[in-house]
Amino acid sequence: xxxxxxxxxxxxxxxxxxxxxxxxxxxxxxxxxxxxxxxxxxxxxxxxxxxxxxxxxxxxxxxxxxxxxxxxxxxxxxxxxxxxxxxxxxxxxxxxxxxxxxxxxxxxxxxxxxxxxxxxxxxxxxxxxxxxxxxxxxxxxxxxxxxxxxxxxxxxxxxxxxxxxxxxxxxxxxxxxxxxxxxxxxxxxxxxxxxxxxxxxxxxxxxxxxxxxxxxxxxxxxxxxxxxxxxxxxxxxxxxxxxxxxxxxxxxxxxxxxxxxxxxxxxxxxxxxxxxxxxxxxxxxxxxxxxxxxxxxxxxxxxxxxxxxxxxxxxxxxxxxxxxxxxxxxxxxxxxxxxxxxxxxxxxxxxxxxxxxxxxxxxxxxxxxxxxxxxxxxxxxxxxxxxxxxxxxxxxxxxxxxxxxxxxxxxxxxxxxxxxxxxxxxxxxxxxxxxxxxxxxxxxxxxxxxxxxxxxxxxxxxxxxxxxxxxxxxxxxxxxxxxxxxxxxxxxxxxxxxxxxxxxxxxxxxxxxxxxxxx
Amino acid sequence: xxxxxxxxxxxxxxxxxxxxxxxxxxxxxxxxxxxxxxxxxxxxxxxxxxxxxxxxxxxxxxxxxxxxxxxxxxxxxxxxxxxxxxxxxxxxxxxxxxxxxxxxxxxxxxxxxxxxxxxxxxxxxxxxxxxxxxxxxxxxxxxxxxxxxxxxxxxxxxxxxxxxxxxxxxxxxxxxxxxxxxxxxxxxxxxxxxxxxxxxxxxxxxxxxxxxxxxxxxxxxxxxxxxxxxxxxxxxxxxxxxxxxxxxxxxxxxxxxxxxxxxxxxxxxxxxxxxxxxxxxxxxxxxxxxxxxxxxxxxxxxxxxxxxxxxxxxxxxxxxxxxxxxxxxxxxxxxxxxxxxxxxxxxxxxxxxxxxxxxxxxxxxxxxxxxxxxx
Numbered sequence: 001x002x003x004x005x006x007x008x009x010x011x012x013x014x015x016x017x018x019x020x021x022x023x024x025x026x027x028x029x030x031x032x033x034x035x036x037x038x039x040x041x042x043x044x045x046x047x048x049x050x051x052x053x054x055x056x057x058x059x060x061x062x063x064x065x066x067x068x069x070x071x072x073x074x075x076x077x078x079x080x081x082x083x084x085x086x087x088x089x090x091x092x093x094x095x096x097x098x099x100x101x102x103x104x105x106x107x108x109x110x111x112x113x114x115x116x117x118x119x120x121x122x123x124x125x126x127x128x129x130x131x132x133x134x135x136x137x138x139x140x141x142x143x144x145x146x147x148x149x150x151x152x153x154x155x156x157x158x159x160x161x162x163x164x165x166x167x168x169x170x171x172x173x174x175x176x177x178x179x180x181x182x183x184x185x186x187x188x189x190x191x192x193x194x195x196x197x198x199x200x201x202x203x204x205x206x207x208x209x210x211x212x213x214x215x216x217x218x219x220x221x222x223x224x225x226x227x228x229x230x231x232x233x234x235x236x237x238x239x240x241x242x243x244x245x246x247x248x249x250x251x252x253x254x255x256x257x258x259x260x261x262x263x264x265x266x267x268x269x270x271x272x273x274x275x276x277x278x279x280x281x282x283x284x285x286x287x288x289x290x291x292x293x294x295x296x297x298x299x300x301x302x303x304x305x306x307x308x309x310x311x312x313x314x315x316x317x318x319x320x321x322x323x324x325x326x327x328x329x330x331x332x333x334x335x336x337x338x339x340x341x342x343x344x345x346x347x348x349x350x351x352x353x354x355x356x357x358x359x360x361x362x363x364x365x366x367x368x369x370x371x372x373x374x375x376x377x378x379x380x381x382x383x384x385x386x387x388x389x390x391x392x393x394x395x396x397x398x399x400x401x402x403x404x405x406x407x408x409x410x411x412x413x414x415x416x417x418x419x420x421x422x423x424x425x426x427x428x429x430x431x432x433x434x435x436x437x438x439x440x441x442x443x444x445x446x447x448x449x450x451x452x453x454x455x456x457x458x459x460x461x462x463x464x465x466x467x468x469x470x471x472x473x474x475x476x477x478x479x480x481x482x483x484x485x486x487x488x489x490x491x492x493x494x495x496x497x498x499x500x501x502x503x504x505x506x507x508x509x510x511x512x513x514x515x516x517x518x519x
Numbered sequence: 520x521x522x523x524x525x526x527x528x529x530x531x532x533x534x535x536x537x538x539x540x541x542x543x544x545x546x547x548x549x550x551x552x553x554x555x556x557x558x559x560x561x562x563x564x565x566x567x568x569x570x571x572x573x574x575x576x577x578x579x580x581x582x583x584x585x586x587x588x589x590x591x592x593x594x595x596x597x598x599x600x601x602x603x604x605x606x607x608x609x610x611x612x613x614x615x616x617x618x619x620x621x622x623x624x625x626x627x628x629x630x631x632x633x634x635x636x637x638x639x640x641x642x643x644x645x646x647x648x649x650x651x652x653x654x655x656x657x658x659x660x661x662x663x664x665x666x667x668x669x670x671x672x673x674x675x676x677x678x679x680x681x682x683x684x685x686x687x688x689x690x691x692x693x694x695x696x697x698x699x700x701x702x703x704x705x706x707x708x709x710x711x712x713x714x715x716x717x718x719x720x721x722x723x724x725x726x727x728x729x730x731x732x733x734x735x736x737x738x739x740x741x742x743x744x745x746x747x748x749x750x751x752x753x754x755x756x757x758x759x760x761x762x763x764x765x766x767x768x769x770x771x772x773x774x775x776x777x778x779x780x781x782x783x784x785x786x787x788x789x790x791x792x793x794x795x796x797x798x799x800x801x802x803x804x805x806x807x808x809x810x811x812x813x814x815x816x817x818x819x820x821x822x823x824x825x826x827x828x829x830x831x832x833x834x835x836x837x838x839x840x841x842x843x844x845x846x847x848x849x850x851x852x853x854x855x856x857x858x859x860x861x862x863x864x865x866x867x868x869x870x871x872x873x874x875x876x877x878x879x880x881x882x883x884x885x886x887x888x889x890x891x892x893x894x
Contacts, residue, residue, distance in 0.1 A: 035852070038673075043721060177645035177669075179714075340718045342615070348672075348679035349560065349712040349852075355675055356850035363848055364841040371837060408781050411845060411853055415788060415860070418841035419795070422834040426799065429830040455802040458747055462798060463791030465739045470787045473732035478784050485788065 019396030033406030038347030050335035051136035085124030146330035193242035200236035248272030273308025357410035378518035406480030416488030423496030526873035537769015550779035555719035556601035579624035640707035789863030796871035
């Protein structure tokens with residue numbers, strides 16, 4: 001046997017060994033896509049406008065403070081309804097126009113301002129807007145990741161879609177049995193706040209304002225009671241600024257109050273604890289409310305000083321408390337979240353798909369085996385060996401790249417089996433032609449392979465081009481299909497050209513003068 | 520070559536009929552993926568005839584839902600509900616609600632009575648909740664028993680639904696626990712095996728992306744063939760492919776099958792596959808232009824096609840064998856994909872043999888390239 005033949009054999013054996021090593025046992029090494037193992041695929045959209053609005057609200061408070069510090073008076077500061085990220089400052093002393101302009105230039109660098117007479121408009125700069133939107137998406141991803149961790153799931157891929165300016169998030173959760181609960185937990189904004197209550201409850205907003213001559217004082221705000229709790233249908237007049245909020249939380253757990261109703265027990269950071277202690281000392285016997293996502297869930301009188309821990313009452317369902325504590329521990333979402341797409345597949349359907357997919361693969365293999373042996377005799381066996389090796393390499397590569405095997409992926413494997421044979425067929429047909437022209441077996445094999453190679457290359461590259469574009473455009477299962485197709489076709493070039501040739505060479509080298517080829 | 524006008528005629532007729540149907544007739548049956556909507560695959564505990572199903576949905580004013588039976592036996596169905604066209608601005612939540620309405624509409628009176636009296640549905644209950652339920656009376660066994668029951672329910676044999684309490688015995692649970700379960704749970708009439716909801720926004724986007732991917736793939740191939748062969752071959756190949764795609768979509772419209780994401784994947788694959796055939800023939804043409812210089816162009820094309828004919832047919836047969844295996848044994852989810860592949864493989868083979876070379880001769884007649892078509 002020739003030296004270089006030996007090396008080739010070693011190479012092929014090494015490839016086999018590597019593939020088996022990577023893919024065995026397949027149950028553990030090859031990861032299944034959601035459609036095969038069951039689970040939930042979610043596409044969420046972060047409503048980043050919310051983040052811009054929040055930022056604008058905070059800047060309005062800062063503007064009020066700065067104006068006060070500089071002893072500048074004005075009629076009102078409001079958020080513009082017409083345009084996102086715009087603040088309108090009205091009715092300051094027109095003679096102080098210059099001071100106002102200086103103040104805006106110095107302290108509000110993220111905003112473009114235009115000052116005319118006694119009015120000014122601030123518009124958030126485009127760069128700042130992009131920044132806040134991006135931050136909102138990043139923070140949302142972080143929060144969602146935390147919540148999923150809290151649910152006891154790990155290594156969940158969370159992707160941002162659409163590059164650095166994209167506002168979409170893809171979450172893939174395997175093996176979920178209660179999709180609705182998970183969806184609710186992920187979606188809860190979970191912005192928790194403690195604020196003072198100035199008035200209420202009242203049936204409508206006008207009643208609340210009677211005490212204040214029908215005008216809403218600047219430092220106050222009207223919020224509704226949570227309809228799911230017994231505060232429904234009522235409105236309260238509360239302070240605009242929160243004393244303590246969800247950001248100050250260090251921990252939140254389910255517990256029970258004195259009457260054995262479910263409650264949330266919380267612990268604050270030391271700094272927030274001191275703040276809360278001072279605040280409750282100053283406001284003893286006044287009503288305080290707990291607000292969750294802009295709805296009041298509980299109102300109680302401050303009976304005692306509270307420092308860094310306490311409980312929130314007002315719940316009836318322990319499951320609601322559980323889900324809320326999960327969301328609170330994981331942190332609040334900076335913006336509202338919408339679901340754009342949702343796919344849930346039950347585990348039994350997945351198992352069924354695997355079984356049917358494997359059946360199809362086996363049947364396809366047998367059919368092709370029968371066909372090839374019938375048509376090409378011994379050379380058919382050669383092709384089948386190459387084919388089996390191809391599937392082996394495919395399995396190894398899938399395991400190595402940690403690609404998920406999906407149902408379309410299985411279809412990709414079956415298709416690869418059908419198409420991989422093509423390379424063999426091209427070669428065999430060429431060899432037959434050469435034999436008919438009267439060439440010797442050795443030279444027919446040799447020129448058959450070399451002439452067919454160019455054809456195989458051209459034909460396969462185009463299929464790979466199609467697969468690459470498919471990969472670009474697709475998500476989840478479709479990508480799985482594109483990947484198996486790309487790997488399978490690449491592997492088929494190796495197996496059909498290199499391995500199959502080697503098998504011919506080895507069998508021909510044994511007998512010096514071979515005049516017949518079983519093809 | 521002599522059949523080129525016949526072949527061209529047949530193709531034109533198929534395409535015209537198919538597309539007339541798309542534009543003027545039934546239109547394309549775009550699935551949930553592209554139109555937006557909800558797809559629910561439900562398995563029932565006992566047989567539920569399709570007429571009754573239609574009736575139940577009709578009563579809940581969900582009459583426009585499409586119902587498709589999965590396998591024989593009247594127990595498993597795929598139901599698709601769409602929001603009306605003018606509701607494009609609706610949020611995904613609207614679709615989810617539609618889906619919930621479907622599920623509500625199909626519940627039996629027994630389901631409602633049992634749920635109202637506080638019993639839990641053993642066919643829906645999740646692992647944690649079942650564990651809590653068992654732990655109340657059998658704390659030590661709770662974990663193992665809950666796992667055994669859920670795993671049994673999810674097994675391939677039961678497909679997510681218990682038909683009666685006797686089936687629980689093969690999970691190896693003790694008789695006392697079985698009694699407890701009988702007292703505190705009931706076996707609901709259905710289980711949801713799959714649920715897909717796509718918002719209209721995403722649907723539109725997927726449609727755009729699918730078109731883009733197909734067009735870009737075609738351009739990519741045009742460039743590759745242009746480099747490896749000649750521009751004329753590229754154009755002929757791309758027209759052949761466009762033909763395949765048009766015929767496939769046309770047949771889809773005629774058979775009223777649904778176009779979804781896997782089908783698009785199949786169409787892309789056909790593009791690659793059909794090109795494969797075409798290139799093998801062109802490759803021969805390229806070779807023969809060097810060897811058989813004396814032959815006139817049409818006979819040279821004929822020779823090339825005949826030389827590669829056995830290969831083309833063998834490869835198509837093997838591929839066809841595999842996709843037919845997939846079509847028959849692959850199950851409902853992959854069925855549309857397999858169907859597309861079958862049409863595609865057939866049209867792809869046919870077009871490579873009859874169309875691609877005809878297009879080359881047309882090119883030669885129209886543009887009369889000075890250097891010929893060799894390279």
